[in-house]
Amino acid sequence: MLFGLLQKPQTNVQGEIRAFETIAYNGRKYTLKDAQKSGLSATLGELKNGEPIILAEGYATGATLHENAGKKAVVISFGKNGLLDTAKSLRERYPDSKIYIGADNDHAQQINAGLIDAKAVEKLCQTLMFCYHSSIKAIKAKIGMMYLLIKALMSSNVN
Template sequence: MNKPSPLDLIRQTARHALTAAETLLPEWLPNGTRKGREWVAPNLARGDRQAGSFGVSLDSGKWNDFADSSAHGGDLVSLLAYLRNCRQLEAAKEIDERLRLGLFDLTAADAQQLQERRLQTEQERMASALRAQQLLEEKHMGTAHQAAQLWTMAKPAERLHTYLLAKGLQPHQLRQLSHGRLLVPLCHDGRLVNLQTITPDGGKRFLSGGRVQGCYSPLGKISEGCRLYVCEGWATGATLHHNTGSPVVCAMNAGNLKPVAMAMRERYGETLELVIAGDDDRETLGNPGRVAANHAAHATDALVVFPDWPQGTPTDLSDFNDLYLWLSGQYRESRKP
């Protein structure tokens, strides 16, 4: 009987690898997630920090990086060869050893070579992750410095600012630059790290390269055992602070509710009465504001509240500021162009 050729062995290995794809891919691409019948992950060969353009089919083994036209292949052997920067025969031998297929007559030298390659790959991955983290921290530091400079340059926000009038709010701690740009401070562990700018027409953006996740804009003084509200936007937080007198931290978006709530719980302990004040995105599929608020409350053993809409309230209202404006008769006025 003829001995299988290297190409035949590679093909056989690829078929076995596909049946074990859901075991192998998390090992090769540990920061990925399953989305439907695809494994989506950062491209470690390029040093990606976030998932996006790189995906692997769990049904066919085909893989592709839309951000790199040269990065694609038809099976998991070619994928491992790409990730390890080695020949497909060597990649097939590694899979053979991992799955104990016995397709190759692996010598002691083969086993040692495979071990050395895995070690080298892991060292390169760790070094790349460290470099990426260092670059990110440098960007964060630069943005924090820029935020401090802008905050010092700015003047206290005008009470008659167009955005504040539209929201029916006082400026509180906000500051203002030229052209009516409001500055909302974002803090981390009590330190200013970023700014959100708000234009008179309500346009919002953060400083480029700055921290957002886990950061918050505070309103009021937080003390031991107090009630603390965690909400999304600054206008919602200012509304809650005005109407309850309690301190508030604004997470700035739904996805940041949980990280901020966890940071508050860790910093102030179990005596803090934590309340997640969620948005009620009734017109958005899946109501992401309500879902995120419930997740944050569950993760931090917090209470959760949502706007209590009176009968006949328009469904495009979603947060506590919308409710405040509606109840005070200012809502329609605030929505005029």
């Protein structure tokens, strides 16, 4: 028996399991070698056309948003270009839903892939975008942005 491992199923937009991501006790992530890599996600809550959807990059961010946004539906994207691939699928399947982005601001990296992906999704889906800082020093900014997202979702003028 293995201890200290977390396995997360990764599904396509139809809900079919296509891969697993394993996170070890030390934080390292592993995926199945020959499994599908693009367009995979995990969903927390129930998706309904016309209801708001939070699209998050990474499981920890997605689970936190789900818990703090009144159990609103959250779709968690995985992998390179995961936000964009998942957003395209969601937009096709849920055309009347507003999509809110909880993206990583990878400001410490030479190429800020999280922010680049989020901006591409914003243009594609005409969404409201909220960025989350990935550094521990920016935790107050992360909490502040999460509060704004929750407030926007709970306001009466938002689907």
